[in-house]
Structure formats: structure tokens, C-alpha cells
Amino acid sequence: MEQLQDSTILSPGHKDVTAGPCLQTAGCRNVAPVLNRVGDKWSMMIVMTLSDGSKRFSELKRAIDGISQRMLTLSLRGLERDGMVSRTVTPTIPPRVDYELTELGRSLREPVKALGDWAIKHIDCIRSAQRRFDEREDAA
Incomplete structure (x- = not known):
């Protein structure tokens, strides 16, 4: 499980949309390889x-x-x-x-x-x- 800065615990597959930039950064890391492929x-x-x-x-x-x-x-x-x-x-x-x-x-x-x-x-x-x-x- 992932723990965010505000102590919210996320189970696999759960996204806390109120978590702010922390999730956005993780999302960017996850999406970047896909964008590299489809943008190639x-x-x-x-x-x-x-x-x-x-x-x-x-x-x-x-x-x-x-x-x-x-x-x-x-x-x-x-x-x-x-x-x-x-x-x-x-x-x-x-x-x-x-x-x-x-x-x-x-x-x-x-x-x-x-x-x-x-x-x-x-x-x-x-x-x-x-x-x-x-x-x-x-x-x-």
C-alpha cells in the first residue's frame, strides 16, 4: 500500500483525488513511458x-x-x-x-x-x- 504525505493510505487500485500533487507526480511517472511510446x-x-x-x-x-x-x-x-x-x-x-x-x-x-x-x-x-x-x- 502507498502512504501519501497527508497519512492517507491507498490500497492497490484506489486513488484519492484529493491528494493533490503527490498523485499527479506518481501519475506522471506512470504515464511518461506510455507517452514516450505513443509519441514516438x-x-x-x-x-x-x-x-x-x-x-x-x-x-x-x-x-x-x-x-x-x-x-x-x-x-x-x-x-x-x-x-x-x-x-x-x-x-x-x-x-x-x-x-x-x-x-x-x-x-x-x-x-x-x-x-x-x-x-x-x-x-x-x-x-x-x-x-x-x-x-x-x-x-x-
Whole structure:
């Protein structure tokens, strides 16, 4: 059990919403690895590529421009470990390995699409801000 600063004892699964920053800090520590995974460029490209159905490793590699074999392997393993992607091996010669989104992975499609739409909508503004910043840094 976890004891908070105000002596409130929490049993597993119980959250005291009145505990203030103490829980928020623990929550941040718990959420940070998940945000690192779902915020990773390659992981999101894999999620979007798999959003229309299962794919073999080589299909993913061809569909995701610029990803190395090693990075694809590492990203798929991380997504599989986090429960967002399933890996199915069919015992043929050579073995066939297919990757597809799990229910949890499919639930990411909407927020990832929304983030992509936001980036497309604001890319000119972002690039303009980057130019202004770079010009200011160059002048200094």
C-alpha cells in the first residue's frame, strides 16, 4: 500500500483525488513511458500503417519511408509489449509473421489522426515560428 504525505493510505487500485500533487507526480511517472511510446514518430507511423489491417514485416518496411530494419523491429517489439500490436507467426517455410493492431492499438487511431490533422493545419504557422527563432539565433 502507498502512504501519501497527508497519512492517507491507498490500497492497490484506489486513488484519492484529493491528494493533490503527490498523485499527479506518481501519475506522471506512470504515464511518461506510455507517452514516450505513443509519441514516438516510428510507433505512430506503424499504428497508422496497420490501421487498415494486418501487414507483414516487409510490407511495413516498404510502407514506412526511412525506417531502418532495426528501428522497425524495436518499435514493433515495444508496441507488442505495450499491448498495442499483436504478432502472429504462421509455421510455413519460411515462417510468415503478421502484425496487426490489438483493440488497444485500434483505440489509438483516432487520437493519432487528430494529432496529424492538427500538425497539417498548423504546419505553416510552426515553420514560420521556426524561421523567426532561427533568424533570432543567427543574429545573436
